[in-house]
Amino acid sequence: MEGHSPLVSYSTLEVRREGHVGWLVFDRPDRRNAMDATMLAELESAWRELDDDPVVRVIVNTGNGDAFQTGLDVAQLARDPEALREQSRRTKRAELKFTAWHNEVWKPVIAAVNGICAGGGLHFVADADIVIASSNATFLDPHVSIGQVTAYEAIALVRKSPMEPICRMAFTGRHERVDAARARQLGILSEVVESPDELRARAQELAETIARNSPAAMAATKRALWGALELGLTDACRAGAHELMSMWGHPDQTEGPAAWAEKREPQWVTTSI
């Protein structure tokens, strides 16, 4: 896929653009894309870079190789705990910075799960707006099988999908997997791409569809919807009302209906948001 050369150079990620779509690709295929200290730091830069780029309207997150993401690199943790000290501190203080939600990315984010998604890999499913997967994708949470606790990723997932299957995944640990078809049935993801080779093309297509909508309206919508997970219903509606009104008078609100009437694509305001 052609694209602009990245602004920053990454060693554990691939970051590129295709039209209005920014791609953030985990790139440690021989480590099943496990996150070492370098990747954890690079993720923060990559989300920021793509969110700050006004050309990028939608971000797709996927992985190179057989795995989507398998969480913290336990090999590095065992070999060189010092390297992950900063992350330990951030975990303790609930100041993680490796997902789009952690980094307050207000552009739509699509996770395209290309294979195994295990443990901490679930962070990127939980914190995406839209999730699609190839038919060979599998989901499991082995934390408790190695004496670790499951928290953040499952906390968000129980707010976004039926809770029972998330609890089952948390407690069966490495001894059971959820397949892509069941994950779709449960609403954890919305689309299964039958042929794994076609996952990226479908993700690009879906992202381009979404990129046809008003960036400003989508950012306010995203803030309103994620805000709903922070508050009781009435308070969330109140906060959402503010997001709604924030767009009143915005040029996109005249451009949208005008373009529709004239049967043409709208020219949205694209200043960085």
Added chain:
Amino acid sequence: MGRETRAAVGDYEHLIVERHGPVGWLVNNRPDQLNAMNARMRDEFADAWRELDDDDAVRVIVHTGNGRAFQTGVDVAEIASDGVGMQRYRQSVENFDLHFTSWQQRVWKPVITAVNGICAGGGFHWVADADIVICASDAQFFDPHVSIGQVVSIEAIGLMRKMPVEAVMRMAFVGRYERLSAERAYELGMVSEVVDPPDELRARAQELAETIARNSPAAMAATKRALWGALELGLTDACRAGAAELVSMWGHPDQDEGPAAFADKREPRWQT
């Protein structure tokens, strides 16, 4: 199940409490009343959950029922016939001081509810408050409260936080005139497994519980606190509280034993 059964510590009239290996069993045992909960059974639940949670040999708890029903809620016959009625429960409900489910009793071991037949009305308390729910293929779910002039509240509030809301509302308002099938409960993520034929439910529950019992008890307890805590708070605050649970395991012997056992290809020996 072909395993040794130790005599129960407590003396129960309406429940059966057993151990099978690392699995504690709590069985509703008023089959002739469709396991409806009378005042005595309500008290026995409080003791039984505590007994199983306090027993170090028990790592996972399975809850099911004898007969053709799992649970059908408060014993309406007792309420209607003894002249005391629902008033006997007024104070505990007003104070939300209930003790008949594992959540109410703060059981931090994984709990599997195995729904063996009819689950009606108050029976949903044990579906809402379990971590994992499986059911027999002939299980049926319905909530007749409003059909007899009662309010649906606590159990449905729990369910609404755990599954699609529309399905819960529909059961609440259709009352006794419609039933939800095992298949639909599976589709909705209310249960994660339907066992067919139905008479294999207990064997499957035991097997699932034994699988779960292979994981670190301490890590599972902290995980359970983190996940149920997620229903109490906004997302960010819940993650913050969850971080404290996560960090609570750092330095625990299970965190060395887990990876070591995995590397040696043997079962971990967890601290109990």
